[in-house]
Amino acid sequence: MHSLLSVANSLLSGNKLSILIYHQVLEAFDPMRPYEVTAEVFDWHMALISRYFTPISLTDAAKYLEQGKLPDKAICVTFDDGYLNNLTVAQPILAKYKIPATVYVATAFTEGADMWNDRVLDLFNDAQLSSLIIEGESVTLGDWEKRNQLAAAQLMRLKYLPIDERLAGVQKLYDDNNLAEPTPRMMNAQQVKQLADCGVEIGGHTVNHPILKVLSPEQQFDEVSRCKAQLEQWTGKPVKHFAYPNGSYGKDLTDETVELVKKAGYETAVVTDWGTSSPGDDLLRLKRFTPWDSSAWKFHARLVKSRLTI
Template sequence: MKTSNMIRSAEQHGAAGAPLLEKSLLSLLSPGGRRGLSILIYHRVLPRKDPLFPGEVDRAEFSDQMAALASRFNVLPLLDAVRMAKAGTLPPRAAAITFDDGYADNAEVALPVLQQHGLHATFFVATGFLNGGRMWNDSVIELVRAAPDGVLDASALGLGRHPLHTLAERQRAIPALIGQLKYLPMAERLAQVQRLADLAGCALPGDLMMTSAQVRKLHAAGMGIGAHTVNHPILARLPDAQAREEIAQGKLALEDIIGAHVSLFAYPNGKPGEDYLPQHVAMARDLRFEGAVSTSWGASRGKPDPFQLPRFTPWDRGRLRFILRLARNLTNSAQLA
């Protein structure tokens, strides 16, 4: 049966007939050996819905997704999956769960849910934001959230004027500002964000990211800890020596925190050929990681490159749609740098 027909059949049978059809479909697309590893990316798991970002996963949705994943896939620690893929011993319907950046809710909200469902995840942590730091894009989000009603006039900064009278206007202002700042050199971007915060005139939170103790909590619970640089720069925009230093120092800082070897790396932003380049893949190999992950959607074809493993962001909220989105992802070929 063709993949598209199997997907339609699962949709038509609904909840009663879906599990068997879903497993059959996933086994076809994810046969094991070296092929068919699904790696999921999460960033945050909120304790409750955020009106500013209603699409962000909260505790209840995350628990539903983990239940569906556990019942349909063979969920593995990512490091084990990398080693199995190299050896050609992946089981059918292999999957791994990852988190990027190092948000505090990973340890306080996501971890108990993972433990409840008996699942393992790997947490890629940017060490420069631990212990009270904040990623620049979160500074933009939080200053727009907290700014008083009116117009945020950032035209003097070359960033335009942004009305903030309604929730919808705030939702539009956030991507508009982030889009203008994202690919500036890091120092210039941080300076612009600070100027924006001064314009908004509001205090920003200092507890969005994990503490070192929370990183150790994840490690002590048996979760994987992976490197994600120090400052989360776009590696392709840095001189090679600086890029290597970001990768190496992030790895060393995490090893010092958890007292163990860090074997996996996630490229910041992670788009092949745009955010990282072949020389950054070589750096990850040289720094003795065992594998690295991108944000390229799709599946590896043929023998996967363990230093450019594709990952998938699951956005569908319904259980069946969530599983079928994962199945469709396996039909796409991932890009490489």
């Protein structure tokens, strides 16, 4: 089956680039993050793309796109946000299969504070807690399905608020429930440099991970340019690649945002809209996609299908 899919990929999807998007690679399954891959799953993902695709760096992908000719079955691996497990769990697996990768780092979360969304999820992740105070009311948590539904509602309530209001809303949840922060899960500046020294490309993901569209042009530019400067100082390497937070074109970013990212000096930028990229596409709006299937042949089939139809 894999061989047939590989042949179809070569014959029918030439000169296309797939970019896989990941966030965390967990040591073990987390019921509040069922969409995040474990080390076991990520290992067979990388084994599969190493055997049936051509993994390339994002820097090389940009060059090939500009030249008008990509390698057969070209694919890039990317990670958003800057989680510590990108270094401790994902990087050894990437090295095992000799796969290049890019990690986009939101720099405000390198000093011990977790991403706001992870702080919300962790409120619901303690199986010993049977209820939480949410917006002034005691809410029964129930099973993991109910906890995920409740957490999702809070994420949506807070996501599009201005940064200060969003963070204040998260802090209020902690204060109302008298709960301590969990162990930080993001890389610090030294660990970002360590990952860069392993050969992983470091990209920008803003400072505070805001929805850029809701900010003024001046605030947007500060977020994207300051992030770049910080990462270059930490790593001693040029930072050429960017990922838009949340990343849906039109909803989370605009043409003005794209121009500001270009002005800041980034050479490529990725969205979260599903698809592939071809020569002639805007390098500052590259699409991404990662199949979610739990079996290798379905994962392979969906990835090939995305290259044929999108």
